[in-house]
Amino acid sequence: QVQLVQSGAEVKKPGSSVKVSCKASGGTFSSYAISWVRQAPGQGLEWMGGIIPIFGTANYAQKFQGRVTITADASTSTAYMELSSLRSEDTAVYYCARVWTRQLVYFDCLGYWGQGTLVTVSS
Amino acid sequence: QSVLTQPPSASGTPGQRVTISCSGSSSNIGSSTVNWYQQLPGTAPKLLIYSNNQRPSGVPDRFSGSKSGTSASLAISGLHSEDEADYYCAAWDDSLNGWVFGGGTKLTVL
Numbered sequence: 001q002v003q004l005v006q007s008g009a010e011v012k013k014p015g016s017s018v019k020v021s022c023k024a025s026g027g028t029f030s031s032y033a034i035s036w037v038r039q040a041p042g043q044g045l046e047w048m049g050g051i052i053p054i055f056g057t058a059n060y061a062q063k064f065q066g067r068v069t070i071t072a073d074a075s076t077s078t079a080y081m082e083l084s085s086l087r088s089e090d091t092a093v094y095y096c097a098r099v100w101t102r103q104l105v106y107f108d109c110l111g112y113w114g115q116g117t118l119v120t121v122s123s
Numbered sequence: 124q125s126v127l128t129q130p131p132s133a134s135g136t137p138g139q140r141v142t143i144s145c146s147g148s149s150s151n152i153g154s155s156t157v158n159w160y161q162q163l164p165g166t167a168p169k170l171l172i173y174s175n176n177q178r179p180s181g182v183p184d185r186f187s188g189s190k191s192g193t194s195a196s197l198a199i200s201g202l203h204s205e206d207e208a209d210y211y212c213a214a215w216d217d218s219l220n221g222w223v224f225g226g227g228t229k230l231t232v233l
Binding site for chain 2: 035037044045046047049050059061062095097100106107109110111113114115116
């Protein structure tokens, strides 16, 4: 069974950066797309971008272009999401999610989710 | 403002049937399949329906999905108190080249 385990909660100052990790177990890591989705307090889900580890390059939502970097390390089956120039509006729970069954595509449904990482941006 | 449109709330009594709608456009629902997620308070979203109307193993057949054109809906029959949660629709958007979600519907079991 696929499991995604994320790093712990973070408190950051405005203008700084945060890097969240997502370690996968069960199943092949490199061929399945991993996406990052965030949820601000009391709000809905928002896709930030994703990566197919075997390809190496990431696909970003336009809103986050230039501020987010998604990477993956196949040797440790871990994906990372780094968000820079943090502001208070970035306070949210950040989730990683893996596609359900199809390899090498982003558009298969997000079937496996990490437990979420709360990032709080506050001075 | 979410790309997909859902009603913010829905409600029903135990045993009733409720439906939640999700409206999109030709670049998302109109050209892709729709997935539904259930999110209980303080937990990660859980895949409830995929490919418009398919249920993952373990999801009760009380939950069903459908799609027509640029709209989709989730139906829950025989409502249980434990169905009280937030429900989100999602679809791949070919124009945005990314996932888009509805704003979520909070289901209350009265």
